[in-house]
Amino acid sequence: MNGAAGPGYDPYAFEPFAVTVDLAVFTVRGGALHVLLIRRGQEPYAGSWALPGGFVLPRESAEAAARRELAEETGLPEHIVAALHLEQLRTYSEPDRDPRMRVVSVAFTALVPDLPEPAAEGGGDAVQARWLPLGEAPDLAFDHAVILADARERVRSKLEYTCLATAFCPPEFTLGELLAVYETVWDTVLDRPNFRRKVLTTPGFVEAVPGAARLTGGRGKPAALYRAGPATALHPPLLRPEGPPR
Amino acid sequence: MNGAAGPGYDPYAFEPFAVTVDLAVFTVRGGALHVLLIRRGQEPYAGSWALPGGFVLPRESAEAAARRELAEETGLPEHIVAALHLEQLRTYSEPDRDPRMRVVSVAFTALVPDLPEPAAEGGGDAVQARWLPLGEAPDLAFDHAVILADARERVRSKLEYTCLATAFCPPEFTLGELLAVYETVWDTVLDRPNFRRKVLTTPGFVEAVPGAARLTGGRGKPAALYRAGPATALHPPLLRPEGPPR
């Protein structure tokens, strides 16, 4: 910025802006992409579902605020929130997006594995946090439906050219589970052997856990276990099929 | 956002934030990638170079502010600014990025052709706007060096999987000029026939101008002219070479 004709040094020269963060946290559960939502306890939109988030404090970056709000508002365990891969999505700044005052919101996206605890009660406040499948997501407060749609599209395309799909998996997983992540997020069906070949020939995408295998729910040949590798980019990309099969 | 324990309805409950926009506007000129910079007339950083930008007004979105500031601060013609493809880069929110007060800045990126006028004087204010090559960019005010580096990397990767390179070209251009854009932005050398084949076989990347040709500065065979096509994405992408040749 630069104050050619700006307010100079007086912080109160303009009606102040509030700056908030909003989070679109995704997981894959039971063949459906889920998003973490909270139920609002206050006006406006009291009783509505919304993305978790909140105000950025005066001495805090947006990234720090996102992590703090996520820990406060949702029941996500500390170590999960601290290690989480948070990515800025974009900033939403339409003048009337909040009826109370001028609020500019920095939106973030995060991917987490299917957590055992279904996001318990929030930390003291009367907020209720829940995983809801995207298919049956209710109306959301503010412009959160737009943010959620943007975040979903970002995640879908990120799977194409990054190794982020493993973020949806537990520390050790089978290639069948990784395949299920892709099929769920893209809502498509992939060829199993070709998917295998692509993942295994991409250096650093996954690393075999020596000797380990897991029975896949009782039926079928036991699958080998893998861990996420050090690679982050997928060169060349793994493109999703065009036409809408499935 | 949502005010579980937030400031509720009192806009003055917190020390206010200012929200600004910063623009990284690029062009290709004389074999070098250039960025549009202004020289600051005010403290802090008076006399330093900075990215163009300024405060978001109370009833204005960040996108609108970016377009307005660009028109006000730089000598860019109206119709250029109005038609410009502006893309959000990301938002910078570190608490001390501005010594005066808490300022959160939404950064944008734009690509323009090499304009005949080298960005004349700003609109009345004593700001001086100039195109400077990235190689010899001076120290920048605030965290603008970081923003500029992020924007440059965004542009470099955007050329891989979008058709945006034509935004650097005049309305009608030769494939040699388009090639020069890629070679300049990526700082590499590409194989001419292969580049041709890629561009011409990608539907909608460019459209031939029937019968038109241009003598390429006197020497060599005249080149056919093309216009930007309707396509925006490049599937499959045109990947830059890995090792640093040239």
Next chain:
DNA sequence: TCCTTTAATAGTCACTGTGACTATAAACAG
């Protein structure tokens, strides 16, 4: 025990896109 089902794993084949390279065409300078 044998046979069927299920899912993982192995391998084959053709096609597409690309990197590297050679050849021809059309302008200008001397």
Next chain:
DNA sequence: CTGTTTATAGTCACAGTGACTATTAAAGGA
């Protein structure tokens, strides 16, 4: 006319992928 420069045309081999077939290792039922 000859050499230089740049645009354009075409060739060849190889990597990556889509579509497909085959084999292996487990569970469950007859």
